Amino acid sequence: MQIDIKGLKKSFGTNSVLNGIDLTIEDGKTTVIVGQTGCGKSVLIKHIIGLLRPDAGQIIVNGADITKLKRKEFGGILKNFGVLFQNSALFDSMTVGENVAFPLREHTGLSPTKIMDVVREKLAIVGLKGVEQLYPAELSGGMKKRVGLARAIALDPQVLIFDEPTTGLDPVMSDTIDNLIMNTQKHLGVTSIVISHDIPGTFKIARWIAMLYKGKVVLYGSPDDFRNTQDPIVRQFLERRAEGPLQVEA
Amino acid sequence: MTFRPIAIFEYIGARFTTLLEELGGIFSTFLQSAGLLFVPPFRMRLFLKQMEFVGVESSFIVLLTGAFTGMVFALQTSYAFRLFGAENLIGPSVALSLARELGPVLTGLMVTGRVGSAMAAELGTMKVTEQIDALYTMSINPVQYLITPRVLSSIIMLPMLTILFDFIGIIGSYFMAVFLLGLNGNRFISDTIYMVDLKDIYIGLLKAAVFGAIIAVVGCYKGYFAEKGAEGVGKAATQAVVISSVSILIADYFLTALLF
Numbered sequence: 452m453q454i455d456i457k458g459l460k461k462s463f464g465t466n467s468v469l470n471g472i473d474l475t476i477e478d479g480k481t482t483v484i485v486g487q488t489g490c491g492k493s494v495l496i497k498h499i500i501g502l503l504r505p506d507a508g509q510i511i512v513n514g515a516d517i518t519k520l521k522r523k524e525f526g527g528i529l530k531n532f533g534v535l536f537q538n539s540a541l542f543d544s545m546t547v548g549e550n551v552a553f554p555l556r557e558h559t560g561l562s563p564t565k566i567m568d569v570v571r572e573k574l575a576i577v578g579l580k581g582v583e584q585l586y587p588a589e590l591s592g593g594m595k596k597r598v599g600l601a602r603a604i605a606l607d608p609q610v611l612i613f614d615e616p617t618t619g620l621d622p623v624m625s626d627t628i629d630n631l632i633m634n635t636q637k638h639l640g641v642t643s644i645v646i647s648h649d650i651p652g653t654f655k656i657a658r659w660i661a662m663l664y665k666g667k668v669v670l671y672g673s674p675d676d677f678r679n680t681q682d683p684i685v686r687q688f689l690e691r692r693a694e695g696p697l698q699v700e701a
Numbered sequence: 702m703t704f705r706p707i708a709i710f711e712y713i714g715a716r717f718t719t720l721l722e723e724l725g726g727i728f729s730t731f732l733q734s735a736g737l738l739f740v741p742p743f744r745m746r747l748f749l750k751q752m753e754f755v756g757v758e759s760s761f762i763v764l765l766t767g768a769f770t771g772m773v774f775a776l777q778t779s780y781a782f783r784l785f786g787a788e789n790l791i792g793p794s795v796a797l798s799l800a801r802e803l804g805p806v807l808t809g810l811m812v813t814g815r816v817g818s819a820m821a822a823e824l825g826t827m828k829v830t831e832q833i834d835a836l837y838t839m840s841i842n843p844v845q846y847l848i849t850p851r852v853l854s855s856i857i858m859l860p861m862l863t864i865l866f867d868f869i870g871i872i873g874s875y876f877m878a879v880f881l882l883g884l885n886g887n888r889f890i891s892d893t894i895y896m897v898d899l900k901d902i903y904i905g906l907l908k909a910a911v912f913g914a915i916i917a918v919v920g921c922y923k924g925y926f927a928e929k930g931a932e933g934v935g936k937a938a939t940q941a942v943v944i945s946s947v948s949i950l951i952a953d954y955f956l957t958a959l960l961f
Contacts, residue, residue: 500838526840534838540831554839557742 452512452531452609452642453478454499459508460666461494468494470666471508476659481636481643483653485688486663487697492646495663496612499644500532501525530558533603533641537614539595541587547574547598548583554605573601576638577631593624597631604635611635613645617652625649629656650689654678662688664697730844730922731914734852737845747850755816755851755917756858760865762811767866770803771795771873779882788882792889793896795874796867800901801961804867805859806953809912812859813945817920820851821941824924825934833925848925852917859913860906867902904960911956912949919945 454476461469468491476482484492497503499510501517509516517528541550551570555561561569570583577597587595596616603611613632617625629652636643636656647653653660654674661671662685670677670685677685687695774795782788824847827833836843871893878884920941927937 502834502837529838529840532838534835536831536835538830540835542832542835543826543830557839557841 454610454642454644455509455511456495456499457509457511459495459498459510460506461491461498461503462506468666469498469505469508472663472666472668474661474668474671476642476644478642479640480658481632481645481656482659482661483645483647483657484661484663485647485650485653487688488648490663491666492663493614496614496644496646500529500534500612530606531609532612533606533608533610534612535596535599535603535614535616537618539587539599541595541598541602543587545586546583547579547585547587547590550587550598551602551605554602558606569605570601573605574598576604576635577601593620593628596620596628600631600635604639604641607639608641610642610644611639613643613647615646615648617647617649625652626655632656650691726926727918727922730848730925731852731918733844734848734918734921737842737849738853740845744846744850747846748854751850751854752858754819755812755854755913756861759812759815759858759862762815763808763862763866764869766807766811767799767804767869768873770807770866771799771870771875772877774798774803774870775874775877775882779878788878788884789888789892791878791882791884792871792874792893796871796893796897797901799867799870800897800905802905802953802957804863804870805905805909805912806949808859808863808866808909809916809949810946812855812862812913813916813942813949816855817916817941817945818938820917820920821924821927821938822934824848824921825927825937826924828925828927829930829934843925848917848921851921852914855913855917856910857913859909859916863906863909867905904956907960908953908956911952915948915952916945919948 456472456474456476459469459472460467472491472495484495486492494503498505498518501520501522505518508518510518512528517525520528541547542553545553548567548570551573552566555566555569559566567583574580574582574597577600579594579597579601582590582594582598587598590598616632617628620628632643632645633656635641645653645656654677657674659671660674660677662669662677664684670680670682672680677689680686684696687697775791778791778794779788782790782794824833827847833843833847836846875886875889878889879886923937923941923944924934927933
């Protein structure tokens with residue numbers, strides 16, 4: 452599913468977070484959105500899934516502007532989306548199996564045994580076995596992410612959104628999750644949108660990278676475009692220097 | 702710093718606006734959750750689970766507080782009634798106060814402490830850990846999934862708990878009156894039945910249902926809009942208890958004035 456974002460603007464009170472975002476998310480590819488904390492990455496994602504409404508601009512999915520949809524109509528669009536939240540957002544009152552089964556129970560008429568088959572299959576895709584009976588509190592951060600991913604792909608979505616999938620994980624686990632994102636993407640042929648701070652991981656998994664700064668896209672291109680750019684803002688970010696045009700907000 | 706008299710009005714105005722916003726938010730949460738009761742899918746399991754949590758699991762503390770309230774009430778009234786030899790009124794006066802006031806109000810306050818705070822904390826935790834956003838992204842209406850069952854269960858279970866409270870309270874006062882104060886047991890029962898109308902009990906139960914709605918709606922509202930991590934969740938739980946308790950006492954006054 453291709454997603455075209457045009458002139459998206461959003462402010463909260465006097466604080467304007469998105470100042471006219473223009474961005475195309477290519478169908479069937481992984482696009483990584485990078486930028487400083489507070490640059491509007493999460494806000495942008497919340498617009499794509501309809502949790503926030505823009506002040507101006509459009510988000511076009513399958514030829515229709517989804518910012519004009521009513522809440523009820525959004526339900527249909529959302530079934531094509533799978534979201535992996537930053538802290539996995541697993542339902543802690545349910546077991547791993549119930550978490551992955553949850554969207555299936557709610558949206559499909561499958562029998563309980565068929566649902567358990569799908570649950571096992573999705574958990575196998577993310578490399579987990581025999582964990583159905585555990586509760587999220589019993590899992591490590593990396594395992595939670597995997598379960599979160601298994602739940603996100605339960606309904607075979609066309610678009611997967613990852614909100615900082617490797618934040619808070621050790622380097623080895625981060626790379627494992629990156630591999631998982633790449634494999635899932637290949638396996639299911641989905642359109643992936645990844646929000647990340649992790650530079651090596653970004654270069655590894657991205658087909659396209661977009662960097663946001665002050666609510667705008669400063670550079671959109673392939674990983675090679677990013678490696679070769681002379682843009683001082685992008686260079687400072689990639690080289691992780693404190694000195695330069697990017698400033699940490701006090 | 703110079704003294705600005707206008708600042709007082711600004712302060713009062715700001716507090717008043719916040720209060721109105723809060724009331725509006727609570728009321729619209731109630732309307733939304735009630736409206737979604739009639740929209741499929743109907744998740745029976747969630748209702749039953751909440752009924753167990755609100756009702757069955759609260760029954761012990763309701764029994765305990767009910768028994769002691771009835772006993773102490775009989776003891777206190779006996780001092781006064783003995784002065785003019787009207788001990789036979791102990792039963793009816795305890796039963797009437799329990800049915801009309803103490804049953805619904807004390808049950809409401811006990812359940813607020815147990816259930817209202819738990820609802821605020823649970824929904825608040827779900828909110829700050831993005832579980833509510835996760836529900837939304839799975840195209841499940843979080844209000845319908847989380848709030849509607851809690852509100853309906855509380856509206857149903859609070860009257861049930863009040864019946865329990867009234868019943869055990871009257872039994873407590875019976876034991877007090879008959880075994881400790883030496884009144885005639887048959888007289889106690891017949892006087893009580895003679896003096897207490899079914900209407901007294903019904904209106905008490907109606908009050909309890911309103912209190913149930915207040916407890917669940919305030920608890921869910923506070924949790925659903927919790928912010929800023931663990932501190933926000935704690936604050937939501939505390940505020941839920943305070944707002945519900947005060948609202949119950951205020952609503953009790955108006956319901957009594959209107960219904961009796």
